[in-house]
Amino acid sequence: MGEWVIKQLSVFVENKPGRLAAVTKILYDKKINIRAFTIAEAGDFGIIRMVVDRTEEAYSSLKNAGFTVTLTRVLGVEVADEPGGLYKIAKALGEEGINIEYVYAFTYGGDKALIILRVDDIEKAAEILEKEGVLYKNS
Amino acid sequence: MFWDPRIERMPEKELEEYQERKLKALIFRVYNHSPFYRKRLKEAGINPWDFSGLRDLTKLPFTKKQDLRDTYPTGMFSVPISQVVRFHASSGTTGKPTVVGYTANDIDMWVECLCRGLVSCGVSREDVVQISYGYGLFTGGLGFHYAAEKVGATVLPTSAGNTARQIELMKDLKTTVIACTPSYMLYLSEYAYKTGVDLKETNLKRGIFGAEPWSEETRKRIEEKTGIDAYDVYGTSELSGPLFTECTEKCGIHIWADHFLVEIIDPKTGEQVGEGEKGELVVTTLSKEALPLIRWRTGDITILENEKCACGRTHPRIMRILGRADDMIIVRGVNVFPSQIEHVLMQIPEVGEHYLIILDREENGLDVMTIQVELSEKAEIDKVSDILELEKRIAEKLKSVLNVTAKVEVVNPGTLQRFEGKAKRVIDRRKI
Numbered sequence: 001m002g003e004w005v006i007k008q009l010s011v012f013v014e015n016k017p018g019r020l021a022a023v024t025k026i027l028y029d030k031k032i033n034i035r036a037f038t039i040a041e042a043g044d045f046g047i048i049r050m051v052v053d054r055t056e057e058a059y060s061s062l063k064n065a066g067f068t069v070t071l072t073r074v075l076g077v078e079v080a081d082e083p084g085g086l087y088k089i090a091k092a093l094g095e096e097g098i099n100i101e102y103v104y105a106f107t108y109g110g111d112k113a114l115i116i117l118r119v120d121d122i123e124k125a126a127e128i129l130e131k132e133g134v135l136y137k138n139s
Numbered sequence: 140m141f142w143d144p145r146i147e148r149m150p151e152k153e154l155e156e157y158q159e160r161k162l163k164a165l166i167f168r169v170y171n172h173s174p175f176y177r178k179r180l181k182e183a184g185i186n187p188w189d190f191s192g193l194r195d196l197t198k199l200p201f202t203k204k205q206d207l208r209d210t211y212p213t214g215m216f217s218v219p220i221s222q223v224v225r226f227h228a229s230s231g232t233t234g235k236p237t238v239v240g241y242t243a244n245d246i247d248m249w250v251e252c253l254c255r256g257l258v259s260c261g262v263s264r265e266d267v268v269q270i271s272y273g274y275g276l277f278t279g280g281l282g283f284h285y286a287a288e289k290v291g292a293t294v295l296p297t298s299a300g301n302t303a304r305q306i307e308l309m310k311d312l313k314t315t316v317i318a319c320t321p322s323y324m325l326y327l328s329e330y331a332y333k334t335g336v337d338l339k340e341t342n343l344k345r346g347i348f349g350a351e352p353w354s355e356e357t358r359k360r361i362e363e364k365t366g367i368d369a370y371d372v373y374g375t376s377e378l379s380g381p382l383f384t385e386c387t388e389k390c391g392i393h394i395w396a397d398h399f400l401v402e403i404i405d406p407k408t409g410e411q412v413g414e415g416e417k418g419e420l421v422v423t424t425l426s427k428e429a430l431p432l433i434r435w436r437t438g439d440i441t442i443l444e445n446e447k448c449a450c451g452r453t454h455p456r457i458m459r460i461l462g463r464a465d466d467m468i469i470v471r472g473v474n475v476f477p478s479q480i481e482h483v484l485m486q487i488p489e490v491g492e493h494y495l496i497i498l499d500r501e502e503n504g505l506d507v508m509t510i511q512v513e514l515s516e517k518a519e520i521d522k523v524s525d526i527l528e529l530e531k532r533i534a535e536k537l538k539s540v541l542n543v544t545a546k547v548e549v550v551n552p553g554t555l556q557r558f559e560g561k562a563k564r565v566i567d568r569r570k571i
Contacts, residue, residue, distance in 0.1 A: 010521040012514055014551050042523040044548055049521070066553040068514045072521045101522065118521070 004126050004137050006076045007055045008116065011048040012068040015041065023048060026065050032058045036116050038104040049104070051076075051116060073122055076136030077115040077129055081107045086115060092132050098125045142258040142290070143251070146397055147452045151445075154396050154453060159192040161425040162400060166190050166199075169431055173217040175210055176433065196402070197411060201421065201434045207237040207377065216240055218429050228276045229376045236276075239376050240429040246285070248426050249379040252395045253286035256384030259393065259450065260370040261345060262316055264291030269309055271319035271327075272350065273299040273560065278380025279350055283318045286381075292316070299323065300559050302330045313342040318372075318381075321353040321361065322562035325492045328364050329557075339366035347372050347384060351561045352439075352460040352478045356485025358389075360492055371459060375437055377430070378422055383457075388449050391456030398426040401455060402434070403443045406464040417442045419464045420457060438464045440476070468565060470498065470506045473543040477564055480510060480545075483536050489518040489529055493555040500569040509546045510537065516552050 013019040020039075027034060036051040052058045055071070062069045079085035086105065093100060098119050105115040114136060119125040129135040141147050149157070167187045169176035180187070183200045207215060216223070223240040241249070262268065268287040272279030280298055287294045295312055297305050299319070305327060308314070317324070324346055331338050343365065349372035361369045373392045374382035378399070383392045394401050400423040403412050412418040420437045424430075442458040462476035469475070477496060484494055491513035499507045512533070520526060530547040537545045556563075 008521075012518075012520045012526065012549075012551065014554070019551070040523045042527065045526060045550075047520060047523055047526070063516065066516065066551070068516050068518050068520055068552060070519045070521050 004075065004135050005073050006051055008072045008074045009050050009052065009055065009058055010070045010072050011062060012045065013048055014045050023067065026061050027052065027058055030057060030061055036104065036106050036114065072118060075117045075119065075122060075125055075129065077117060077134045078136040079113050079115065079134055081111050081113045085113055089129060089132065089134055092128050093119065093125055096128050140258050142255040147255060149453055151453050157397055158400055158425060163190060163192050165425055165431060169217055169433065173215065175215045199434050201409065201436050202432050203436050204237065212238040213240060216429055217431055218242055223429050227278050227376055242428040245427050245429050248398055249282065249382065250285045250289050252382045252398060253282060254289050255395060256372065257286055257290050259386035260347065260384055261387055262290055262292055266292040266315045267295060267313055268292045268316040268318065269295040269297055269314040271297050271299055271305060271317060271323060278376045282380035302327055306331050306336055309343065310341055315342050316345045317343060318347045320350045320561060321348040321357055322351065322558050324348055324361055326557045326559065343367050345370065349373055349381060352462050354478050354482045354485060355459065356482055357492065360485060373460065377432060377435060378424060386448060386450040386452060391444050391458050393452050393454050393456055396454045400425055401443060415442060417461060440464055468498065470508045470543050473541065475541050475543060479540055480537065483540050484512055487533055489515050491515050491552060494564060495555055496565045498567045498569050506569060507546060509548060511548045511550050511555060513552045513555055514549045
């Protein structure tokens, strides 16, 4: 597994009051910081996806609390926070026939944006993004 | 191993002659001593002097739960109360409880039956038997208690509830056999797991589970999770209490035919069903004195197996209870047994053991059945479609088994209600 792989946590939650609080409290109690966060919502339930600073610890804490948690390999793309940032990478992946299953993004540091991607062929996508010079790497 | 090898392996022919004699004697006895049965038999045109035994069995009237309620508390007893050494009572969910009574001989017979069962599933004087069935008016606790003591095992009478202490005592006193409801065993093993106790590392090696219908898949789950052998037990308070168990072959529950005569009937018509067909279990008590029952409608649906068991016992067996004739759910006109739903769910590794069946009626009059089931902690979920596909897969499986559509909702692990006694898995919100 390359050093470019980001391990994302996916947590199944019913769409009920207090469930998000329950998940985030567990992380707060362990002083784990959430770096990227999104919820895919589907009526009765949702799937929380997040990237945190201490993934293994977050994974086991949530699991011990009885949540169904899955670690998923995703890619991070670091682009300048300016028009065309997402277009550039979507185009590059599209041209190579890579399907993006989902994507979410956030800005940080005032001038940069981090885009999290799950794709159908992670190895090939990493190669393309590396060529584009936008692949995020864990330092 | 046998508790009473002569009786347990008695050739079928002898067993039948034995039943014949006892049935004739029973009819005389109730005619002479039970005003209730004298009236019933007269109404059915049966005269004990003309009654020819097994051949005339189907001419005898049925006895139903309602009869016990109508004669509450002791109107059906066939002995004076001075000869009764114990009462038990079953909870009255629909009105008054039903009271059962035992003479000293009745208690002996009950204990004897369950001793045969315990020994047939491998219990011996070397065992420590933890009895987590409720003690008191419910027959489960005391029934197991007396039988396990008579077998010579060491009894740990924990009764139901207080799971933390159950597990602590189980570890400290090296329990080898547990007797409780299957849903409580699932609860207990989950509790043990959460508190860091691996039941596989304890001395526990057998469990005897009953008092509610359960499935073969639940057996597999319990066995895999806990590393024990799980056996089914059957009995009802009216018949005495827990009486019959599986043997180590695990292929049906041995009914001790020297004391109980069984039939399977179609619950609608009252006619006996063909061999191997499922129907309602009807039992005639051949030995009971205080409260003998003639053709007692148990309300339990099962299949009868008369073939001799591989263990060498000749007594007939009943298969796993498929459900209650009276808690059978009717959804859009289709008969559904909760055990069928359980059977399907237990084959799906992504979901847990706990589930809830919710019935609603839409404004258009159509019934909607929703099955809530907990996602397993081991499931791999990242995309919304993972859940939607899982729900769809379960719904399709249910549809193929039940012939009726069910909506499936996957919920968070640990969120459905847990039960320490009999599980209540059906919520019927339909306004009829």
